[in-house]
Amino acid sequence: MRLLGFRRHPVSEEELSASVDGRLSNRQRERVEAHLQSCADCRRKLEELRFLVAELRALPETKAPRSFALSPEMAAATRREAIRERHEERTAARRIYLGLSGATVAAAILLIAVVGSDVAFFSRGGGGESSTNATTTFSREAMSPAEAGAEADGSIEPGDATKDVAPGVAPLLPTAVAPEDRLAADAADAVETPSAEVAAAPQQARPVAEDASHLWLWIVEGAAGGLIVGFGASAFWMRRRWVQMNRS
Amino acid sequence: MPTNVALRRWKLARESSSTGVDEALLTERARTGDLAAFNALVEMYQDVVYRLCLRMLASIPAAEDVTQDVFLSAYRRIDSFRGGVFRAWLLRIAANACTDELRRRRHRPQVSLDGAGDDDSPLHLVDGSESPEESLLRRELRSHIQAGLMALPLDQRVVVVLCDVQGLTYEEISEVLNVSLGTVKSRLSRGRARLREILLRQRELLPHPFRHTV
Numbered sequence: 001m002r003l004l005g006f007r008r009h010p011v012s013e014e015e016l017s018a019s020v021d022g023r024l025s026n027r028q029r030e031r032v033e034a035h036l037q038s039c040a041d042c043r044r045k046l047e048e049l050r051f052l053v054a055e056l057r058a059l060p061e062t063k064a065p066r067s068f069a070l071s072p073e074m075a076a077a078t079r080r081e082a083i084r085e086r087h088e089e090r091t092a093a094r095r096i097y098l099g100l101s102g103a104t105v106a107a108a109i110l111l112i113a114v115v116g117s118d119v120a121f122f123s124r125g126g127g128g129e130s131s132t133n134a135t136t137t138f139s140r141e142a143m144s145p146a147e148a149g150a151e152a153d154g155s156i157e158p159g160d161a162t163k164d165v166a167p168g169v170a171p172l173l174p175t176a177v178a179p180e181d182r183l184a185a186d187a188a189d190a191v192e193t194p195s196a197e198v199a200a201a202p203q204q205a206r207p208v209a210e211d212a213s214h215l216w217l218w219i220v221e222g223a224a225g226g227l228i229v230g231f232g233a234s235a236f237w238m239r240r241r242w243v244q245m246n247r248s
Numbered sequence: 249m250p251t252n253v254a255l256r257r258w259k260l261a262r263e264s265s266s267t268g269v270d271e272a273l274l275t276e277r278a279r280t281g282d283l284a285a286f287n288a289l290v291e292m293y294q295d296v297v298y299r300l301c302l303r304m305l306a307s308i309p310a311a312e313d314v315t316q317d318v319f320l321s322a323y324r325r326i327d328s329f330r331g332g333v334f335r336a337w338l339l340r341i342a343a344n345a346c347t348d349e350l351r352r353r354r355h356r357p358q359v360s361l362d363g364a365g366d367d368d369s370p371l372h373l374v375d376g377s378e379s380p381e382e383s384l385l386r387r388e389l390r391s392h393i394q395a396g397l398m399a400l401p402l403d404q405r406v407v408v409v410l411c412d413v414q415g416l417t418y419e420e421i422s423e424v425l426n427v428s429l430g431t432v433k434s435r436l437s438r439g440r441a442r443l444r445e446i447l448l449r450q451r452e453l454l455p456h457p458f459r460h461t462v
Contacts, residue, residue, distance in 0.1 A: 017437030021411075023418060045444075048458060052444050055393055056412035064298040065312065068319050069287040075323060082324040 011035045011042055020049050086245070093242040100235035107227035114224060118217045275334050279326050286326065290319050293335060296414065297342045303409045304346040306398050314349050318342045336423045339416075343406050343424060350402060389453045396446035404439030411436055 011032050018024050019032050036043050070078070271292070277285035297318055301311040318341050322329075329337050397405055410416045410424060411432075421432045451459050 012437075013441050014433055014437040017440050018433060020440075021418075023433075048444050048448065049440055051454070051458060052393075052440060052447055053412050055389065056408070057415065059303070059390060059393070059413055062295075062299055062302055064294040064315065065308070067291065068294045068298070068315050069290045070283065070319060070323055072283060074320065075283050075286075078320050078324050 009042070011039075016042065016046050016049060019046065020053050090242065090245045093238060093245060097235055097238040097242050100231050100238055104228055104231040104235055107224050107231055111221060111224035111228060114217060114220050118214070118221065121213070121217070271334055275326075275329060278323075279329070286323055289334065293338055294319070296335065297338060300339060300342050300409060300414060301346055303394070303397060303413050304343075304406060305349060306394055310349060314342070314345050318345050321345070333420075333423065336420060339410070339424045340426065343410075346406070347402055385453060392447065392450055392453055393443070396443045399446060400439050400442055404435050404442065407432060407435040408439040408443065412440075 015024060015028060015032055019029065024032060036046065271289070274285045274289050274292075278289060294315065298311060298315045301314045301318070302308065305311050305314065318338070322338055322341055325341070397408065400408065406425065407421060410421045411418070416424070418429055418432050418436075422429050425432070447454070448458075
């Protein structure tokens with residue numbers, strides 16, 4: 001008998017329950033009634049459910065044992081408590097808002113730093129094609145005097161600009177360098193232009209190595225940008241909430 | 249028995265319809281901080297709230313405490329009541345408060361349920377309309393039903409109490425609990441099925457026709 005409940009039944013438990021409350025659609029009701037005609041098990045179940053519901057409804061209608069009206073003191077105390085709670089919520093919201101703003105600024109500073117170093121990196125890497133005079137002086141420090149000299153005379157246009165820069169740089173470099181530089185320039189003169197082509201070769205190889213570090217920079221830039229957007233949006237949202245709290 | 253149900257429905261309908269206009273006025277005034285208006289609402293609904301708490305918690309002192317808390321928090325949160333049915337709003341606060349209380353209780357279990365299992369508890373017999381000669385069997389049955397309610401999972405218990413004990417419609421319950429009608433129906437049917445099984449475990453308490461069917 002009990003097993004019948006586990007067999008797939010045309011009438012669900014939910015339909016039986018709803019039929020106790022008269023909450024079946026016409027079609028459902030017809031189907032349930034037709035089924036009840038033939039299924040003694042469901043008939044009994046329904047009777048038991050009806051009995052249960054009737055008993056629940058017949059439970060004593062207890063009245064409140066006393067008045068729960070609020071005394072003026074209770075009302076005042078609960079109002080004070082509400083004010084205190086609201087104040088706490090407000091200060092918490094303000095603290096979160098300030099924290100988020102700080103985080104946004106920190107992310108912005110990170111982005112500026114990364115972009116700045118990226119620009120510096122990029123212009124050094126791109127020096128081979130469109131170097132400015134300033135970058136040439138940078139690379140000269142890294143190069144051997146011979147190469148630098150070769151470049152100064154060979155690959156760079158022998159414009160006035162180079163000459164303008166060289167004296168400017170010279171005081172910054174150790175005093176020994178300047179004569180060497182000149183010596184090297186003389187030496188390069190002797191070797192003629194071929195050495196300029198040799199000097200250009202390592203410069204072209206450099207961008208390939210920089211691609212990897214560029215990728216990293218892009219990742220960091222993207223992450224910093226994401227952080228700015230995320231923190232900024234949350235800070236904005238928190239501030240709006242905080243303003244709303246102040247208004248209410 | 250059907251007359252009892254009809255009577256209760258009628259009382260509920262009268263409660264909610266005749267006070268409709270007053271209620272709107274009272275809630276409006278209570279929102280502006282009028283304590284007298286709020287207390288008029290308390291008087292109007294304290295029985296409904298207390299009854300829900302009592303059936304949910306099966307403890308008279310706990311039901312009193314929670315009922316008081318419900319009205320205190322309703323007073324504090326009256327701003328968040330934006331029209332609609334005040335009773336549903338209040339019952340939602342009450343249902344949540346009962347759930348919180350029961351969760352708290354689970355963390356530090358109480359030794360007794362304040363006489364909930366005791367057949368002489370007012371939970372089962374205090375009712376002006378019932379004679380003191382009410383049969384012992386009936387009292388035992390009620391105590392068994394209350395114990396059965398306490399054995400239901402919370403989500404089913406609250407639906408069964410609201411529907412079968414308090415007489416709310418499916419629609420009202422869905423508003424109180426903020427769940428769909430389908431959810432109300434399924435929780436109700438599962439709760440009733442479970443309660444029915446619990447009831448059948450003590451067939452000797454049931455009236456004659458239910459005793460010998462196996």
